[in-house]
Amino acid sequence: MQNIYNFSAGPAMLPKVVLQQAQEELCDWHGTGMSVMEMSHRDKDFTAIREKTEHTLRELLAIPKHYHVLFLSGGATSQFAMVPMNLLGNKKKAAYIHSGQWSKKAMEEAARYAAVDVLAQVEQRNGIHHLPNINDLPVTDEHAYFYYTDNETISGMQFHYLPQTGNVPLVSDMTSSILSKPLDIERYGLIYASAQKNLGHAGVTVVIVRDDCVKPVQEYTPTMFRYQIHIDNQSCYNTPPTYAWYFLGLMLDWVKQQGGVSVMQQQCQQKTKRLYELLDNHDFYQSPIAPADRSHLNVPFTLAKPVLEGAFLEQAKQAGLVGLTGHRSVGGMRASIYLGMPEAGVKKLVEFMQNFAEKNK
């Protein structure tokens, strides 16, 4: 059977060796005679799994002690509400960057709880999308935090620098970019990422938060939406999504074995570079994103002859290249290239695209 390369935006392709390890251990974890799925979350075996997972994440991202690491349920969409609910404190305003659909969703949710100040937004010039400059913006002490989306998976745009926000805590949605580059954690107040792109499978969300950023909440905040509750209970206030948490640990071990996040960064850059070169050098394809703002994880593109899109997707599928349909809101094509996508998959995609262009020019 041919290899399938899955370019979905998430849930997404996972490293084969990680899946194989999970498969091997599924019915009997380390000779316990039990599946991880069957273990009590308060049992010593699962405690060891979760402690190791946190330890490895702290090691990979060099997370200092005064940052809490939480493993929560509810996905990034829950964080859209949890961030304002827990970080506003006595303040009424929060600063947001509108860089695409995910930041827009985050802003809309935050508006239930805060006055949302949109300090900058994505721009379109001559059909090309540009991210705004997010330095030198009017961030003030009135803002409880400064929120931006590191990587927009739908449009395929990414900030390649960290904004200066003074004393205002920087909050970043890194769902699609966590582990794809080293981070200077102390520059952030809070980072979160749901798992189904770079951290395993859907069902668990990592939150990394500096201890002084967590403020008292309003009475209407559900218990499950209170960071402090999860901090006080090592993310085990209720039964956490144990299997997704365990699988996340396997992914972290794999990243460590590959050489850590610097190696991941090189690989991500190398994989997408190949694809961007094709888009720039071939009239048959276009990238709708300004070169400086292109994502190292999601590469959207269009065909010069849009009528061929159906044929492109169909023939790609026959070649084992799946999940290339662009997001339903923007159309076109998109190749999502997370940590689990091997270089061979990108190479095969590039070759396929070259051949397809030749045959249809």
Place this chain on the structure above:
Amino acid sequence: MQNIYNFSAGPAMLPKVVLQQAQEELCDWHGTGMSVMEMSHRDKDFTAIREKTEHTLRELLAIPKHYHVLFLSGGATSQFAMVPMNLLGNKKKAAYIHSGQWSKKAMEEAARYAAVDVLAQVEQRNGIHHLPNINDLPVTDEHAYFYYTDNETISGMQFHYLPQTGNVPLVSDMTSSILSKPLDIERYGLIYASAQKNLGHAGVTVVIVRDDCVKPVQEYTPTMFRYQIHIDNQSCYNTPPTYAWYFLGLMLDWVKQQGGVSVMQQQCQQKTKRLYELLDNHDFYQSPIAPADRSHLNVPFTLAKPVLEGAFLEQAKQAGLVGLTGHRSVGGMRASIYLGMPEAGVKKLVEFMQNFAEKNK
């Protein structure tokens, strides 16, 4: 290697054949060359999985069309808030039965949003716990709903009848008892159950709700806590916990193959009967629960000589009988016997207990 029988209260023992099927399919689901973990939740393969899962659950529990079936994240603890947030509407009061620690947690969370009327509570007489009679209580139109916990896992108490609540919607936490007996769904307004006892592994929660029970919510209600959002999006507003959902589907198929919920009910009664008989016929052991109120899923018990508890647990473990420690809040021992516990496990436990009593009388 000897079989391990895991009596944990949840996450809990799962049927071996279900785990084996998951193991077999983990790297390649039905020849797609992909793991279910890697599938986009909007992909046709995963859509087929989730539609089949809902269909099977509707079939097993005979759920009528005017009931929605949701597959959510966040566990039962999220439902403690979601129930009042979504069911109160214009009303201010809700009726609760205080039958144990889970109902207490539900009441405490509801008190953030509603005036909680505790209509009845658990009683202790001569060291024996009794459930209150929950019929003929002063339920009125002022109550938005009537809430009770079908089975209290910690104390091991279960209601074996449905209360009459007139037009007031009946809400039941069935986390530990769903699929263990047939249900007359039309008697309920809402039922919920997180997965890690009878429905698979932790990370997904089933909500079954009659369409007219879902009311407009307050503005502060997070998007993820709005039933209507999940109803409108077939539980795919955001990326759902796809793998836990899939695994739940495997569990449902297994229940169906076993003969459905009536067969499950017989098995649950048979398994716990064996254990209760031992407790009642042996001075060495005690059940702290009144016979009429005993759970068919969680069997707590104490030793006449509490000093032997450590030896009991240690020797049980050596015999492959694990997870028997009582909840940290009540002490003693507890055997949780969900659908995945084979009769052989209970038989072995009973034999072990008889021998242990003989040796230590």
